Amino acid sequence: MKNAADIVIIGGGISGVAIGYFLLKYGAKNVVILERDFLGAGATGKCGAGIRQQWGASINCIMTKFSCEFFENAAEELGCGDVDFHQGGYMLLISTEKELEQTKKNIVLQNSLGIESVLLSPQEAGEMVPLLDTSKILAATFHRKDGFLSPFKTTQAFAKAFERLGGTIYKATNVTGIDVTNGRVTAVKTDKGTISTNIVMNAAGGYAQQIAKMVDAKLPLYSERHNILVTEQLERTLSPMLMSFSLNLYMQQAPSGGFIMGRTCANQPRDLRVTADSNFPVEMARTVTNLLPKLGQLRMLRQWAGLYNMSPDKSPVYDEVPETKGFYVAAGYSGHGFMLAPATGQAMAEIILGLSPTLPWDKLGLSRFSSGNLIVEPSVV
Amino acid sequence: MLERSGIPEQAQIDCVFPAEERLEKGPVAVIECFEKIPCNPCAQSCPKSAILPFVDINDRPVIDDELCVGCNACIKKCPGLAIMVVEYSGEKALIKLPHEFKPLPEKGQIVNALNRAGEPVSDAEVVRVIAGKVSVVSIAVDRHLIKTVRGFSFKEKPEIPEKNMGNLELNNTNELDGIVCRCNDLTLGDIRKMISDGYTTIDELKQLARVGMGPCQGRSCIPIILGELSRYLETPIKDLLPTNFRPVVTSVKLSDLAEHDEERTSV
Ligand SMILES: Cc1cc2nc3c(=O)[nH]c(=O)nc-3n(C[C@H](O)[C@H](O)[C@H](O)COP(=O)(O)OP(=O)(O)OC[C@H]3O[C@@H](n4cnc5c(N)ncnc54)[C@H](O)[C@@H]3O)c2cc1C
Numbered sequence: 287m288k289n290a291a292d293i294v295i296i297g298g299g300i301s302g303v304a305i306g307y308f309l310l311k312y313g314a315k316n317v318v319i320l321e322r323d324f325l326g327a328g329a330t331g332k333c334g335a336g337i338r339q340q341w342g343a344s345i346n347c348i349m350t351k352f353s354c355e356f357f358e359n360a361a362e363e364l365g366c367g368d369v370d371f372h373q374g375g376y377m378l379l380i381s382t383e384k385e386l387e388q389t390k391k392n393i394v395l396q397n398s399l400g401i402e403s404v405l406l407s408p409q410e411a412g413e414m415v416p417l418l419d420t421s422k423i424l425a426a427t428f429h430r431k432d433g434f435l436s437p438f439k440t441t442q443a444f445a446k447a448f449e450r451l452g453g454t455i456y457k458a459t460n461v462t463g464i465d466v467t468n469g470r471v472t473a474v475k476t477d478k479g480t481i482s483t484n485i486v487m488n489a490a491g492g493y494a495q496q497i498a499k500m501v502d503a504k505l506p507l508y509s510e511r512h513n514i515l516v517t518e519q520l521e522r523t524l525s526p527m528l529m530s531f532s533l534n535l536y537m538q539q540a541p542s543g544g545f546i547m548g549r550t551c552a553n554q555p556r557d558l559r560v561t562a563d564s565n566f567p568v569e570m571a572r573t574v575t576n577l578l579p580k581l582g583q584l585r586m587l588r589q590w591a592g593l594y595n596m597s598p599d600k601s602p603v604y605d606e607v608p609e610t611k612g613f614y615v616a617a618g619y620s621g622h623g624f625m626l627a628p629a630t631g632q633a634m635a636e637i638i639l640g641l642s643p644t645l646p647w648d649k650l651g652l653s654r655f656s657s658g659n660l661i662v663e664p665s666v667v
Numbered sequence: 668m669l670e671r672s673g674i675p676e677q678a679q680i681d682c683v684f685p686a687e688e689r690l691e692k693g694p695v696a697v698i699e700c701f702e703k704i705p706c707n708p709c710a711q712s713c714p715k716s717a718i719l720p721f722v723d724i725n726d727r728p729v730i731d732d733e734l735c736v737g738c739n740a741c742i743k744k745c746p747g748l749a750i751m752v753v754e755y756s757g758e759k760a761l762i763k764l765p766h767e768f769k770p771l772p773e774k775g776q777i778v779n780a781l782n783r784a785g786e787p788v789s790d791a792e793v794v795r796v797i798a799g800k801v802s803v804v805s806i807a808v809d810r811h812l813i814k815t816v817r818g819f820s821f822k823e824k825p826e827i828p829e830k831n832m833g834n835l836e837l838n839n840t841n842e843l844d845g846i847v848c849r850c851n852d853l854t855l856g857d858i859r860k861m862i863s864d865g866y867t868t869i870d871e872l873k874q875l876a877r878v879g880m881g882p883c884q885g886r887s888c889i890p891i892i893l894g895e896l897s898r899y900l901e902t903p904i905k906d907l908l909p910t911n912f913r914p915v916v917t918s919v920k921l922s923d924l925a926e927h928d929e930e931r932t933s934v
Contacts, residue, residue: 324871331874438874457865518724518918542877562914571924582922585723588913 287456287479292316293638294474294481296461296497297489299330300437300624301616303444304631305489307364310451312635317453318483319445320476322460326441328491330624332560332592334514334538334546335437336527337625338376339401340429342392342664345646346601346622347399349629352645354431356628357440366446369439372541374525376432377411378665379418379577380425381532388664389427396429403429415524417578422533434527434538437624444627461490464500470611471501485612485638492558492593494617501610506598506655507618511554513566515589517581519543531665535573545584549573550667560591594621599660600667602626604633605651614638615652621667669701674783684814685732694737694754694761698728699817700747705918706883708849712744725917739763743801746849746887752803753813760813761794766802770825780808781818788815800846848888850881858892862899869893869910879910 293314295302298321306319321327337357339350360369380386389405396403406428408420414428445455456478463475464486473482490497492509524539537547549570551563567586575582597603597618607613616634619626633647654660669675685695698709698718705724712718717734718741737752742765752763762780772778772793780791791806808816843856853876861872869892872878878892879885889910897904 324866324868326874327870331870442875517921564914567915567919567924568927571921571927575921575925582925583920585918585920586915586924587918589915590911590913 291318291483293485294483295319295487298325299328299491300627301630302489304627305634306448307444308631308635319455320459321457329592333624335624336434338432340403353628364443364447366443370436373433375430376527378427379423379530385532471613488615492595503607509593509595511591512594513563513591514548517545517584601661604647689732695735696752698750700749708744709741712741759807760810762816763805766804778819780816783817847891848878851877
């Protein structure tokens with residue numbers, strides 16, 4: 287193992303590998319990624335990997351649009367295999383008047399930013415998704431450039447590009463401590479040895495607050511379990527991702543034909559457990575059979591869970607921790623850290639390398655939680 | 668009994684065996700699949716749709732004897748080697764068996780016919796050998812043994828080919844072509860390539876190649892892959908990271924789940 291590095295990234299999820307790639311792309315040298323298990327072992331390997339640009343806050347529209355355009359060209363830019371971007375669109379189902387009102391505002395905003403989302407009547411939505419019981423919705427929105435990716439292939443593609451640019455990845459390497467001298471990080475300790483460095487990038491996802499404790503920083507983040515399940519495989523009949531805030535579900539039909547679906551359940555543990563919730567399949571089945579009754583005939587095959595890392599405004603934190611020079615954090619993405627990854631990489635490279643900002647990350651610093659300038663995003667889980 | 672000894676009882680065999688009149692008409696498949704497991708390659712393999720479609724992946728196969736023409740297709744697809752084809756031929760019965768070991772017997776060779784307990788019951792002549800990923804060896808025994816014979820062994824210990832790797836199918840000229848994961852069609856070569864590329868845990872192989880996620884849920888592939896990982900990492904299998912087995916134990920219809928009405932109990 288190397289004993290020194292310019293930058294050490296903790297965490298080999300989509301955030302860590304994307305940040306690593308962008309750092310090297312913009313000229314950083316000697317960057318190391320440390321991953322406790324294997325790449326994608328955390329939330330990244332558990333997630334739905336959906337991407338939508340249909341948000342209610344401009345900052346999220348801008349960052350997801352950046353990401354979407356990156357993913358469209360990822361095979362070329364990363365040069366390391368396909369990321370399986372299935373751009374079948376994303377349909378948001380609307381079932382309350384209040385939601386409809388908000389959605390109309392969102393569409394105006396999205397269109398003004400070059401996101402070509404449209405409002406659909408229930409009938410139009412039903413034509414696109416015949417499985418849908420359209421009597422359950424008031425309207426829907428659709429953006430054809432949204433969709434979902436393979437989280438595994440995307441992670442590998444970033445990692446390979448990172449290595450090709452000279453980066454080093456140590457898997458099965460657990461970070462156990464961080465040395466700080468005179469308010470500045472000096473080394474990262476692992477079960478495989480110590481690496482001296484002046485820059486540490488905390489990209490540990492659901493474990494980001496644990497890593498922060500190693501430098502005695504308290505981040506306003508917590509992690510919450512989210513469940514997901516997959517059904518048996520069926521001929522492909524559903525192209526777009528489906529999601530509804532008011533009806534509480536998201537769903538996609540994976541390329542293999544299985545329907546992958548999740549929802550937000552009450553009373554989820556916040557102690558980093560990712561065991562399966564035995565109530566989830568029942569709640570999920572009720573939700574989905576209410577809206578897409580025909581899917582009742584499908585059998586559930588497996589369920590699993592992962593961590594959402596949550597910040598107070600459900601938006602990411604991209605910043606250097608003020609008390610500890612050289613200790614950076616990128617976490618708190620709630621349920622959309624996968625789609626943000628290219629933006630995360632770009633933003634953190636700009637912050638760490640002192641480049642002029644091309645993305646509005648200045649609004650995503652830690653100080654917003656004390657100043658009260660929170661991101662107001664009406665359309666987030 | 669089957670659960671303890673691994674040997675089916677006569678009543679179970681009678682249940683899956685075609686009637687005498689059907690046996691007189693020509694070759695027919697016999698599927699000795701007695702356990703409900705999530706596995707369905709047989710149903711999808713039949714060109715005559717004689718193996719009835721599964722309603723549930725855990726269903727046991729049901730074969731329509733009248734549609735079956737005894738073509739051997741399903742023999743090669745069953746990961747459990749639970750299928751054979753039987754046929755009367757004059758005074759003899761032909762038993763067509765799946766075979767995954769090296770070496771293959773030769774046509775005309777006299778071998779021991781074995782019953783389901785693996786005991787020799789008579790001599791048998793090898794009448795045909797169809798080599799493949801799973802080979803099919805036809806042996807001829809006396810008519811009355813049609814329900815008795817389920818295997819064969821060599822009269823003399825054959826010379827073992829140099830590279831013997833346990834239960835992998837080795838009758839291929841190139842062992843790297845041997846199928847490790849039948850559900851997703853991955854060969855030993857595919858698996859070794861991924862391992863040497865640095866994907867050295869079952870979970871990584873699961874994510875990237877979907878091993879263990881098909882209908883067999885890892886029953887056929889995971890033991891072989893663990894062996895490969897153990898050899899590559901020079902680590903005993905017991906020290907390798909276990910993979911997660913995920914609920915549910917058996918697949919359940921969403922509509923049945925939706926009707927479940929119990930108080931919320933655990934987190
Ligand atoms: C069920 C579910 C569905 C989701 N669906 C979507 C979706 O559709 N779209 C979307 O955009 N997002 C989705 N998300 C959110 C998304 O998965 C996450 O926001 C994103 O993957 C976070 O990536 P990350 O790299 O920051 O964290 P992670 O992927 O969790 O990576 C953190 C890594 O740090 C490692 N680590 C932790 N501690 C240490 C240590 N001490 N030493 C070394 N390494 C360490 C972990 O092993 C882990 O690999 C979903 C999440 C869940 C749980």
